[in-house]
Amino acid sequence: MCQAAHLPGIKLALEDLLKLNLMAKTGNEVHGVLLYVTSFARVLMSAVWYKILAGIDICNKVIQARDAILDVEVANIETLLTDLTKLRNNWKCMWNEAKLVVSNLKIEIKLSRRCGGVRRKRARPHDDSTPDANLEEMNDTDDTPEEAYFRKCVLYVLVDNVIAGLTVRFNAVKQLAEKFDFLWKYLTMSESDVKRKTLSLSEQYPAHLNGDEFGKEMQLLPSVHKANFVNAPLKPLDLLNLLTEYRLGDLFPNVCVSLRILLTIPATVASAERSFSKLKLIKNYLRSTMSEERLVDLARLSIESNIAITINFHAVCDLKFFTQKRPGKLFLISQY
Structure with missing residues (x-):
């Protein structure tokens, strides 16, 4: 887990901040961040999300690097779904990996009920003073109650939602690929x-x-x-x-x-993401009254900058536009 190498430094930096003469509000915020960073739930969820997002990121990079069309996208998404299914079945590796990290940092191995933001529906209010019988009922294997809760109520819910979303896209792309x-x-x-x-x-x-x-x-x-x-x-x-x-x-x-x-059917949405990032650079608070037509033209020039720099602007500037006295007719005259 690549984030484990940075965790000791982050923990040490936050502890040094608490030694400073901070305001009460700032000190509480730093203390809260320190508790979150040094919690077993945070390390565990970081391991889960890293493995999920790393696979998705690699799939996107492969599709973009190959200038892929639908057939390549179908093959890569199918492979990604297979990898996520394997990740779902190999949940024990992530659990042991997180335990190894927190043991080196001397962090208590304790899993909160709301780990990863997942809340279980209860038929009746739960009393924290009583033994957690629900966790034991969930455990149909030799796992500990915490492991059973993480597997069924956190990891399975998370990975199944990701797989379901990718499956919808995979089926849609597969249908398009079969047509073309x-x-x-x-x-x-x-x-x-x-x-x-x-x-x-x-x-x-x-x-x-x-x-x-x-x-x-x-x-x-x-x-x-x-x-x-x-x-x-x-x-x-x-x-x-x-x-x-x-x-x-x-x-x-x-x-x-x-x-x-x-x-014209895109294999990825990277072009749309680039378009929105370009619009943020072009239309700022100084250009709040810019018309839509001009904004679109500037965005197109910025996105297609490789083509724009090859245009001979001197020849374009030599063109003169004028309107004849008769209304409704626009002529384009060149000096050449």
């Missing part, structure tokens, strides 16, 4: 399966795709692929770029449209 998978698997799929999926996709996008023409294009695409491209299957983006480069867009218009629809 013929666009990168057409070399290995049968003609009947390809035709069936093209008809299904064209029914979903009737304004953009023609089912009959789309099916004919997909029947012709494998032979064109083998004659002009590499023999290996291509990613959707590579296929679209090659069709454009070889000027085959007029021959496969429906294929190009379907590829563009697929490529």
